[in-house]
Amino acid sequence: MTPLLQVENLAKYYGARIGCADVSFDLYPGEVMGIVGESGSGKSTLLNCLAGHLKPDHGAVRFATRAEGLRDTVTMSEPERRMLGRTDWAFVHQHARDGLRMNVSAGGNVGERLMAVNARHYGDIRAQAIDWLGRVEITEDRIDDRPTAFSGGMQQRLQIARNLVTGPRLVFMDEPTGGLDVSVQARLLDLLRGLVRDMGLSAIIVTHDLAVVRLLADRLMVMKDGHVVETGLTDQVLDDPQHGYTQLLVSSVLQV
Amino acid sequence: MTEYNFAYLDEQTKRMIRRAILKGLAIPGYQVPFASREMPMPYGWGTGGVQVSAAVLTPDDTLKVIDQGADDTTNAVSIRRFFQRTAGVAVTEKTTQASVIQTRHRIPEQALREDQIIVYQVPIPEPLRFLEPSEVETRKMHALEDYGLMHVKLYEDISQHGAIATAYAYPVKVEGRYVMDPSPIPKFDNPKLDMAAIQLFGAGREQRIYALPPYTKVVSLDFDDYPFQPTKAEHACALCGSTTSYLDELITDDAGGRMFICSDTDYCATRVEEAA
Numbered sequence: 001m002t003p004l005l006q007v008e009n010l011a012k013y014y015g016a017r018i019g020c021a022d023v024s025f026d027l028y029p030g031e032v033m034g035i036v037g038e039s040g041s042g043k044s045t046l047l048n049c050l051a052g053h054l055k056p057d058h059g060a061v062r063f064a065t066r067a068e069g070l071r072d073t074v075t076m077s078e079p080e081r082r083m084l085g086r087t088d089w090a091f092v093h094q095h096a097r098d099g100l101r102m103n104v105s106a107g108g109n110v111g112e113r114l115m116a117v118n119a120r121h122y123g124d125i126r127a128q129a130i131d132w133l134g135r136v137e138i139t140e141d142r143i144d145d146r147p148t149a150f151s152g153g154m155q156q157r158l159q160i161a162r163n164l165v166t167g168p169r170l171v172f173m174d175e176p177t178g179g180l181d182v183s184v185q186a187r188l189l190d191l192l193r194g195l196v197r198d199m200g201l202s203a204i205i206v207t208h209d210l211a212v213v214r215l216l217a218d219r220l221m222v223m224k225d226g227h228v229v230e231t232g233l234t235d236q237v238l239d240d241p242q243h244g245y246t247q248l249l250v251s252s253v254l255q256v
Numbered sequence: 257m258t259e260y261n262f263a264y265l266d267e268q269t270k271r272m273i274r275r276a277i278l279k280g281l282a283i284p285g286y287q288v289p290f291a292s293r294e295m296p297m298p299y300g301w302g303t304g305g306v307q308v309s310a311a312v313l314t315p316d317d318t319l320k321v322i323d324q325g326a327d328d329t330t331n332a333v334s335i336r337r338f339f340q341r342t343a344g345v346a347v348t349e350k351t352t353q354a355s356v357i358q359t360r361h362r363i364p365e366q367a368l369r370e371d372q373i374i375v376y377q378v379p380i381p382e383p384l385r386f387l388e389p390s391e392v393e394t395r396k397m398h399a400l401e402d403y404g405l406m407h408v409k410l411y412e413d414i415s416q417h418g419a420i421a422t423a424y425a426y427p428v429k430v431e432g433r434y435v436m437d438p439s440p441i442p443k444f445d446n447p448k449l450d451m452a453a454i455q456l457f458g459a460g461r462e463q464r465i466y467a468l469p470p471y472t473k474v475v476s477l478d479f480d481d482y483p484f485q486p487t488k489a490e491h492a493c494a495l496c497g498s499t500t501s502y503l504d505e506l507i508t509d510d511a512g513g514r515m516f517i518c519s520d521t522d523y524c525a526t527r528v529e530e531a532a
Contacts, residue, residue, distance in 0.1 A: 079401075086404070101408070104412060105416075111408065112408050113404070115404040120407070120479055121480045122411065123481050143415075144416065
C-alpha cells in the first residue's frame, strides 16, 4: 500500500529558534494520527507546514494526488496547492471564526467550497448544504442564519461540515475541541469519530488533550521542543510511555 | 486657454496613463495600477474617468459627458466645461456625434460604433472588495482565478431574497478569465458591455485602470437555475413612449404622483424630435 502522505526530514526555523525539526512519518489511507505535546512544542507549526500554510525551510511533504501519485507539496505551484486545499484537503481551525466566514449564512459557508470547484446550480448546492448540516446535527431551519448567531459548538460543527462537503481525503485538525465545554466536546468527538469511520478519512489531529487522541487516533506522535520524542500506536504510547516527557504528560492528566 | 497644457494634465502624466490603458487593453479585465494625480475636483466626482479622458483626448475629438444617463446634471455639466476650458475640444450631447464619451454609471441606449471610446468613472474597481477585505489576498485570488467567493455573494442574494438582488455593479467575467466590476451601471446595461467601442475604466482614488477592447466577450455571473436577468421598471417612457430603454422614476408631487422617463436624455430627446 502506498502512503497518502509522506513527510521527510521536515524542518521550520523562526530565525535561530526551532519551530520543528527532523520530522519524518508516513500516513496511510484511512489512518488517523494524533500529534500531542505542550504549548510551544511545534505541533501547530508542523501542522501548518503540512497543510501548506507555512513554507518549511527543509524537507519534503509528499501527497498522493489522484492524478499523478506522490507529489511534493512544498515545491508544487501555488495554484495546485490551493486546488488541493479546497478539494482533497480540509483544515479545521481551533477557533471556528478563523475557518468560517462570519458574515455569510451557514448555507453559504458550506456551499463556498462547492462553488470554488465550479458548482453552478443553486438548487444542488443548497441540497448538499442541507444534507451536510444534517450530518453535523444542525437543523435545516438554521441554514440561512449567520454563524454569529450560533453557539461555539455549533460553529465548530458548521466548520467541519464546510470542510468535508467536497469529500476530502485528508483532514488537518488543530485542537478541534479546544475552548468547548466537556459535554459539547464529547458530542463533537462522537460526531468526528463517526464521520472519520464512515468516510474512510485520513486525519492528522493536533491537540494537547490526551482523551481526544485516545478516542480518535490510531497512531500517536509526541513532540517536545520542536522534535518528535516518541511515536507508536496510541494505546501503546499512552499505556506504556517510554520517553520521560511522555511519562510526565500521561501522568499529568487529572483522574476524576 | 493657454494657461493649461492640453487637457489639463502634463504630457508625462498622460504618457503614464496611456501606458496603463494599453496594458489594460492587452489584458482585458485586469486592474492596472497607475499613479493617479490630484485633480481639481474631489474624489468620487470622477477623477479617474477625467484622467483617462484627458489621456485619450485629441484636439479633433468631440466629447460627450453622461451623468446617470443625463447630459444636463451637475457632474456632466462641470466635467464637460472642464474639458472645454482646458482642452478646447468640441462638445456634444448627441451620442452619435461624440468620439469620446465619459460616463457615470450608464451606457447609452444608442449602440456605440468602432470609432468611439467610452470612459467609465469607477468608485471601487475591486469586485471582491466587500467579500475579502485584504487587497493582497484579492490580487492573489485574481491571479489564481480563485473566484468561488463571488458566487457566495450571489448565493446569499438568492437565499435571502429568492432571486439575485444585485441590481448594479453586477460582476462579469471577461473572456473567461478575469472577474470585473463593470462600475455601478445598472445590470440592465450589462449585456451592452459586448460592444464595438473601446471601453476604458478609471478609478482615481483607488488608482486603477482597466479596459475592454472592442467585441470582448463579457458574461454576467449567475447560477444554472437562476440565470442572469437584466431588469428595468415595467413601464413605458412618459415622454417618448420607449418600452426598451432604462427608466428613471420621478416623484412629481406629494400625493403619490410619479412618472417614468428615459434615463438616457439624449435618446429620449432624439425620439421625441423624430416623432414630432
